Amino acid sequence: METLRDRALAAMTTGTRLRVADVNVAKLVALTADPAFRQTVVDADAVVVDGMGVLWGLRLLGVAAPERLSGVDLLDQVAALCAAHGLRPFVVGAKPDVVERAVAELRRRHPGLCLAGWRDGYFPADSDDAVAAEIRASGAHCLIAALPYPRQDLFLARAHAASGAALAFGVGGSLDVVAGDLRRAPRWMRSAGLEWFFRLVQEPVRLGPRYLSTNLRFLGLLLGQLVARRR
Numbered sequence: 001m002e003t004l005r006d007r008a009l010a011a012m013t014t015g016t017r018l019r020v021a022d023v024n025v026a027k028l029v030a031l032t033a034d035p036a037f038r039q040t041v042v043d044a045d046a047v048v049v050d051g052m053g054v055l056w057g058l059r060l061l062g063v064a065a066p067e068r069l070s071g072v073d074l075l076d077q078v079a080a081l082c083a084a085h086g087l088r089p090f091v092v093g094a095k096p097d098v099v100e101r102a103v104a105e106l107r108r109r110h111p112g113l114c115l116a117g118w119r120d121g122y123f124p125a126d127s128d129d130a131v132a133a134e135i136r137a138s139g140a141h142c143l144i145a146a147l148p149y150p151r152q153d154l155f156l157a158r159a160h161a162a163s164g165a166a167l168a169f170g171v172g173g174s175l176d177v178v179a180g181d182l183r184r185a186p187r188w189m190r191s192a193g194l195e196w197f198f199r200l201v202q203e204p205v206r207l208g209p210r211y212l213s214t215n216l217r218f219l220g221l222l223l224g225q226l227v228a229r230r231r
Helices: 002-014 026-032 035-040 053-059 071-085 094-109 125-138 151-163 172-179 188-189 197-201 206-231
Strands: 018-023 046-047 090-091 117-119 141-147 165-170
Touching: 002 071, 002 165, 018 026, 018 035, 018 151, 026 053, 026 188, 035 151, 046 053, 046 172, 053 172, 053 197, 071 094, 071 141, 071 151, 071 165, 090 125, 090 151, 090 197, 094 117, 094 125, 094 172, 117 125, 117 165, 117 206, 125 151, 141 151, 151 165, 188 197, 197 206
Parallel strands: 018 046, 018 165, 090 117, 090 141, 141 165
Antiparallel strands: none
């Protein structure tokens, strides 16, 4: 987080573009079957791990991966940077009432935070250019997207340069957490890598089938990599 935070601040203060992509188990599985989605991740300036399954898998393969960087934590860290340095983020995503409440909570947490603007995430892909133009007109230093995947990554890849914002990254469903509609796992569960289980308990109908399907496919991919490396 410290390294990414330093890069984010440098990007926003110098105007150097930095697009950050994140990968969890579900996204990793999806991008193996979707070339356009995969390319958005490959072309990102930085890719972070936002899933304990991916973190554990990398370590099992002998790849150095120091920590998981969640969207909620990254959102909070960047909001703190913006408040401290007079930088203005633009938030895109969630339902209108959710983004309004999330913005109010971010302002409460970070006194002095001045947002360039915000809007809900309910717009079609053919409006991406118009939304990017809206962000450019706001003079935002940072674009934060809270959209489902792969929509989020496709939007950022298309809108980043046109938006004029130096930093761009996605936070998925983090606005629902910040707004208080979803609870976040206690710190001990996060430290133990059990935040996924806490989310599952809150949304079993939506997340249960997805976890079962993607986790099984992820295990298959991981086993394939382990076998390939031992040959």
